Amino acid sequence: MKAFLALLEKELKIVFSSPIAYVFIGLFLTIAGFFFYNIMAWFDRISMQSMAYAQMYRMPPQPINVNMMALRPFFHNLTIIALFLLPGFTMRLFAEEKRQGTLELLETSPITNWQLTLAKFTAAWILWGITLALTGILVGMLFFFGNPEVGQILSGYLGMFLVGGAFIAIGMWFSTLTENQIVAFISALGANLVLLSLGWLSNFAGATLGKIFANIDPIGHFDDFAKGVIDTKHIVFYVSFIFMGIFLSFMSVESARWRGSR
Amino acid sequence: MIRVENLTRYYGNFPAIEDVTFDVDKGEILGFLGPNGAGKSTTMRILTCYMPATSGKATVAGFDVFEQSMEVRKRIGYLPEHPPLYPDLTVDTYLDFVAKIKGVPAQERKKAIDDVIDRVGLQDVRNRTIRKLSKGFKQRVGLAQALVHDPEVLILDEPTVGLDPKQIIEVRELIKSLAGRHTVILSTHILPEVSMTCQRVVIIDKGRVVAEDTPENLSAKVKSTERILVEVEGPQDEVKQKLTSVPGVKNVSLENANGTARFVIDSELDKDIRKDLANTVVSQGWGLLELRPMDVSLEEVFLRLTTKE
Numbered sequence A: 001m002k003a004f005l006a007l008l009e010k011e012l013k014i015v016f017s018s019p020i021a022y023v024f025i026g027l028f029l030t031i032a033g034f035f036f037y038n039i040m041a042w043f044d045r046i047s048m049q050s051m052a053y054a055q056m057y058r059m060p061p062q063p064i065n066v067n068m069m070a071l072r073p074f075f076h077n078l079t080i081i082a083l084f085l086l087p088g089f090t091m092r093l094f095a096e097e098k099r100q101g102t103l104e105l106l107e108t109s110p111i112t113n114w115q116l117t118l119a120k121f122t123a124a125w126i127l128w129g130i131t132l133a134l135t136g137i138l139v140g141m142l143f144f145f146g147n148p149e150v151g152q153i154l155s156g157y158l159g160m161f162l163v164g165g166a167f168i169a170i171g172m173w174f175s176t177l178t179e180n181q182i183v184a185f186i187s188a189l190g191a192n193l194v195l196l197s198l199g200w201l202s203n204f205a206g207a208t209l210g211k212i213f214a215n216i217d218p219i220g221h222f223d224d225f226a227k228g229v230i231d232t233k234h235i236v237f238y239v240s241f242i243f244m245g246i247f248l249s250f251m252s253v254e255s256a257r258w259r260g261s262r
Numbered sequence B: 001m002i003r004v005e006n007l008t009r010y011y012g013n014f015p016a017i018e019d020v021t022f023d024v025d026k027g028e029i030l031g032f033l034g035p036n037g038a039g040k041s042t043t044m045r046i047l048t049c050y051m052p053a054t055s056g057k058a059t060v061a062g063f064d065v066f067e068q069s070m071e072v073r074k075r076i077g078y079l080p081e082h083p084p085l086y087p088d089l090t091v092d093t094y095l096d097f098v099a100k101i102k103g104v105p106a107q108e109r110k111k112a113i114d115d116v117i118d119r120v121g122l123q124d125v126r127n128r129t130i131r132k133l134s135k136g137f138k139q140r141v142g143l144a145q146a147l148v149h150d151p152e153v154l155i156l157d158e159p160t161v162g163l164d165p166k167q168i169i170e171v172r173e174l175i176k177s178l179a180g181r182h183t184v185i186l187s188t189h190i191l192p193e194v195s196m197t198c199q200r201v202v203i204i205d206k207g208r209v210v211a212e213d214t215p216e217n218l219s220a221k222v223k224s225t226e227r228i229l230v231e232v233e234g235p236q237d238e239v240k241q242k243l244t245s246v247p248g249v250k251n252v253s254l255e256n257a258n259g260t261a262r263f264v265i266d267s268e269l270d271k272d273i274r275k276d277l278a279n280t281v282v283s284q285g286w287g288l289l290e291l292r293p294m295d296v297s298l299e300e301v302f303l304r305l306t307t308k309e
């Protein structure tokens, strides 16, 4: 536990004493803000239309549901941004340690590779949590437009936290496989896109295959959260997915020792 | 303290080290000398549990580097060829991190860090970010991380490479001061470096140990003498006497005698006395069974070592 905390603390100190964290958060919020603006502009337009219809047909205006029309698409947008940006953060997790030779310090110190991989994953997940918390500023603005449901907001955030965890776990694994950060980035992004397209292909892939495809796409498990439904089956999926990524990373770091390939 | 037995390591089909065997006593500074590519770093990486050997055995403080890796790691301080530094951390934060993962107890940590900062002379830069330090200071931070948990054993891989002459002298002084308190293996490809810092030297070349001695004996061997082995069939004492009288011969010693006598002859360098030796033996009517120069590999190795700084 002590070693885990020391590793976690070091990881966070490096992330926050260099531009990495700020660039990541800044970029994420900028893109999120752009999508948010578009969604709200669109939401505004359909609200106006609804108002106009109401006047035309002399009916009371239909309230447009901010939960379904704004919140849910915005949450979906955030997961797609995460799909693209998180590999840019996770690429350095192990590749950087290899490149700068610090893996030689870690791997000759009395710590285990479990402590190491768990600490790295946790640090990245904390950064993701902070980033998500900051998007709360945008979501908070929805309260001026309507009555967003707090329950749905919380379940959406839980879902996004888990989706991000899944992307981090994949990205970390790819980072253990190379000392080249660009390679780690591209392969992790590629893997995320493959998973995403499997979710999409599931609609055409026939019954059995389609079900498998739909089940391994992290974003496919997200929609219930975005709608405000917390289903344990999705939580189990994300937790297993994350554990799998951490396990693969552990195995990769552990077996690199046998090969001496670095 | 350190025992290496028949250590072999392959990278694919290529043997980086083969059958490497040596011991290091407690408190001793051992020089691990060899030209580039000799297998020094490979050996050190096995000793520090960074990677396993293909075959053979190594123990540190009685613990097997493979079977009891955690026990070994607790007792070793290691400075790899490239100091393992995090450029974004300050010297203090970095050493605090290293002390924690090396298992220095919380209540002793501050003192351990203060001590090591004094020992390696980092007082003025302890709050600076490592990225901004000069190469010499970075190397000292590297030494500090190897020393911070006061390990029994120190493994230093080419600690003076890339430093300027003044820094080299400082680092060597520092390493010398480690003797007694720590057991040290220091690798280098610089010949004079070992005589300045080490009590004993193991010379490695192309993955094999080619010599092991004190620095004085080694340089004496190489600088002023040439060794020749002569095997003669004849009365031992008489042969020895005759051989000693050949001009240029400094010393003759009898190696072993199973029927015939093998003599090891030290002669002055720059003088080929093999012909004279052969003539002497033959003119006496004794049987000359063998006559060949010894330690050729050692000289070859020395030629490829760096003698200038």
Ligand SMILES: Nc1ncnc2c1ncn2[C@@H]1O[C@H](COP(=O)(O)OP(=O)(O)O)[C@@H](O)[C@H]1O
Pocket: A260, A261, A262, B011, B014, B015, B016, B034, B035, B036, B037, B038, B039, B040, B041, B042, B043
């Ligand atoms: N990871 C590796 N993969 C393949 N060959 C390697 C690797 N590391 C070292 N070698 C080779 O092993 C030999 C010994 O290398 P090394 O132990 O680094 O020597 P030294 O430290 O004495 O310069 C060299 O020929 C080197 O090219």
Ligand SMILES: [Mg+2]
Pocket: B037, B040, B041, B042, B081, B157
């Ligand atoms: Mg080397």
